[in-house]
Amino acid sequence: MEVVKITPRGYCYGVVDAMTMAKQVAKDPNVPRPIFVLGQIVHNRHAVEDLEHLDIRTLDGGRRVELLEQVPDGATVIFTAHGVSPEVKARARARGLNAFDATCPDVTKTHSLIEEKVAHGYSIIYIGTKGHPEPEGAMGEAPVGRVELVTTADDVASLTFGPDTPLAIVTQTTLSQWDTEDVIRAVQSRYPQAEVHNEICLATQLRQEAAVQAARDVDMVVVVGDRRSNNSNRLVEVVEKVAGKPAVRVEQVEDLESAWFANVEKVAVTAGSSTPSQVTRAVIHWLEALKA
């Protein structure tokens, strides 16, 4: 079995910067302890465990604004690459917490866009994944009643904006480019006046395009990524829907089963932008050993 290593794959610059910031904070003896991350620094269990070894604790399982209340007074808190709402930042300031912001610059750009559009009288239709921290943070830039979330084209029917409302469509950074086009078309057919701001980041686009291109020339694609990683799940989706090839997502080498590859002559491997390279390397080595 031939193993094709798709590039680019794995950590993007936003994730590298967030991990670097967290590690620098952990090394600094002047930073007040304990140190918490508000949510998973990136959606990958291995990355979270790396930080635990540096005595950085991850608060998880709720909205950022709720998790913040678990941070004790005088402690340090790190905001993740997904960004947080202005409400969370203001609350951290008001409580006198020592805050570090690891928000990816591409997410910050989306926050600024929403803030600017709202200031100019627009309401926002945000295309994103329900329950994901990035929409929670970005949508927090708009007042209640001026922003609504849609995930699929079917959700467009439930939007409550009037027909003449000035609207801006803004997307999450890690969506599937192809699915997002469908949702944008559905929104525009209901609200032709809506301006489109496709904010899918370059790292996501390049990983998806490379995966689709490679998938066309192989029998199957393995995506290495956490179940909670939006961009890893989207990689599986674009391989299946756009390239028409089977794809599986695994979190680590232990998840692989040799039976999956019984009739596979050529397999391609990619990884979500939150997957550490050593986890992907182990998967590639396992697949290469299988061909022997």
Ligand code: SF4
């Ligand atoms: S996937 Fe894109 S938006 Fe998210 S951290 Fe990476 S570069 Fe930033």
